[in-house]
Amino acid sequence: MEVLQAYLLWRQTECHISNQYNTCLWKLVLSGKSEKEAKEIFKGTQKQEQNELLFQQFGINYKDLPQIFRQGSCAIKIKVDDIVKYRENGTPVKRPRKKAVIVHSENVATKMFWNLVHSEGINKIKPEYLRSFQFESRLMLSTWIVVRIDGCHFHRFCEDNGFQKPNDEQALELMNSCAVSLLEMFKDIIFAYGVSDEYSFVLNKDSLLYQRQSSKIVSALVSLFSSMYVMKWKEFFPEKEFKEPPYFDGRSVCYPSCEILRDYLAWRHYSTCFWLLVKSGTSKTEVQSSLKGTQTREKNELLAQFCIDYNALPIIFRMGSSVFRDKMNQHEMTLLNTVT
Numbered sequence: 001m002e003v004l005q006a007y008l009l010w011r012q013t014e015c016h017i018s019n020q021y022n023t024c025l026w027k028l029v030l031s032g033k034s035e036k037e038a039k040e041i042f043k044g045t046q047k048q049e050q051n052e053l054l055f056q057q058f059g060i061n062y063k064d065l066p067q068i069f070r071q072g073s074c075a076i077k078i079k080v081d082d083i084v085k086y087r088e089n090g091t092p093v094k095r096p097r098k099k100a101v102i103v104h105s106e107n108v109a110t111k112m113f114w115n116l117v118h119s120e121g122i123n124k125i126k127p128e129y130l131r132s133f134q135f136e137s138r139l140m141l142s143t144w145i146v147v148r149i150d151g152c153h154f155h156r157f158c159e160d161n162g163f164q165k166p167n168d169e170q171a172l173e174l175m176n177s178c179a180v181s182l183l184e185m186f187k188d189i190i191f192a193y194g195v196s197d198e199y200s201f202v203l204n205k206d207s208l209l210y211q212r213q214s215s216k217i218v219s220a221l222v223s224l225f226s227s228m229y230v231m232k233w234k235e236f237f238p239e240k241e242f243k244e245p246p247y248f249d250g251r252s253v254c255y256p257s258c259e260i261l262r263d264y265l266a267w268r269h270y271s272t273c274f275w276l277l278v279k280s281g282t283s284k285t286e287v288q289s290s291l292k293g294t295q296t297r298e299k300n301e302l303l304a305q306f307c308i309d310y311n312a313l314p315i316i317f318r319m320g321s322s323v324f325r326d327k328m329n330q331h332e333m334t335l336l337n338t339v340t
Contacts, residue, residue, distance in 0.1 A: 008108045015072040017047070020062060023069075024050045027058050067104035074103050139212040143254035144205050144261045147221050151197030152247050158197075160243040167317040174236040175199060178228040179323045185224060193265050195320035199225070202261065214252045222250040 021042065028038035042050065054060040062070070082097040139145055151157065163171050172194075179192045179199050188207040193200050201221060203209060210216035226248050233242070255261040282290075291299070303310050310318065 005108075012072055012108050016070055019069050020047060020050050023060075023062070023065070024053055027054065027060070031057075067106070071104060071106060071108075074105060074108060075100055076103060077101075137214040139214050139217070139252060140254045140256075141212070142205060143256050144258075145203040145207060145212070145217065145252060145254055146200055146261070146264060147203070147218055147250055147252050148198060148200045149222055149225050149248050149250045152249050154197040154246075157244070157246055161237070161240060169314070169316065170236045172196075172316055172321070174229065174232055176321050176323065177232050177235070178225050179321075181228045181232075182221060182224060183323055183325065186221070190324065192323040193320060194323075200265065218250040218252050222248050 024042060025035070025038050028041065029035055033041070045053075051062050054062055077098040077100050079096055080099045081094040082099070083092040084095045085093045087093060158165070158168070158171070175194050175197070179194055179201075182201060183189050183192060186201075186203075186209065188203045188209045189201050190204050191202040193202075203217075210220070226246065229246050229248075230242075233240075253264075255264060294302075300310050
């Protein structure tokens with residue numbers, strides 16, 4: 001617990017130092033200095049000198065600034081009595097619940113804040129020691145990095161938003177648009193392949209993006225994809241509002257050869273039969289049982305019962321979508337619904 005408290009104190013101290021510097025910097029910029037000139041003025045200055053500049057030139061006492069600027073914010077769960085229902089006579093029925101709240105504290109390592117026995121040595125623990133606990137998984141060099149992004153609880157999300165099953169073309173095009181945005185943002189991504197609520201992004205074999213740190217690569221791609229999904233939602237569903245926010249998870253895998261990479265991409269596909277049977281009135285459990293162990297030919301025969309020629313369905317439904325850069329113009333993305 002002592003190390004955890006020290007870590008949080010370190011991050012809060014970094015917040016304080018960074019905000020104090022930026023407050024001084026931008027006050028000078030707003031007063032007419034260029035950003036370069038302001039940085040030169042503050043080069044090598046300490047906390048006391050920055051405080052004096054703020055007070056003498058701008059009449060600002062740094063300690064009077066809101067705590068959210070100086071010390072950051074803490075999100076914690078506290079016990080509260082929550083009203084769950086009302087009795088017939090109108091009196092409330094309360095149950096203890098944990099509720100997330102935002103609080104601000106001058107020192108997140110104090111006994112008062114943690115309600116724990118305070119350790120006198122917390123302030124003496126060095127950041128270098130705390131950094132030693134950080135685990136950085138670096139992906140193997142000279143391998144193809146594949147980051148696969150999947151929608152979390154998307155069965156429920158699709159139902160809540162009335163997506164057409166088994167395929168909703170607008171929803172698929174939204175996924176495709178988000179994938180294009182990732183290729184535009186990250187030049188190390190050379191190819192992407194998507195089906196249903198997932199997308200696989202292939203990074204250049206020699207990529208050094210984030211020094212090949214898995215957690216940074218995955219978190220950056222997943223966060224941008226999620227953000228773009230929300231930003232672009234109205235382009236594809238102008239009449240619909242989110243009932244709950246969409247979110248995605250991600251994982252990274254290294255593939256050593258082009259052959260194995262191709263095998264991976266060929267493996268990612270999905271079935272149309274399941275939802276057609278469900279639409280016909282069969283329960284999901286019964287459908288899963290009837291499709292268990294069936295092969296492609298048997299599924300095609302089943303679809304024929306619904307007068308559907310699977311090979312005549314749009315390629316985007318059958319084979320997914322691929323995104324890559326046009327060789328003729330590296331700034332343009334090409335979206336391709338492939339058959340191979």
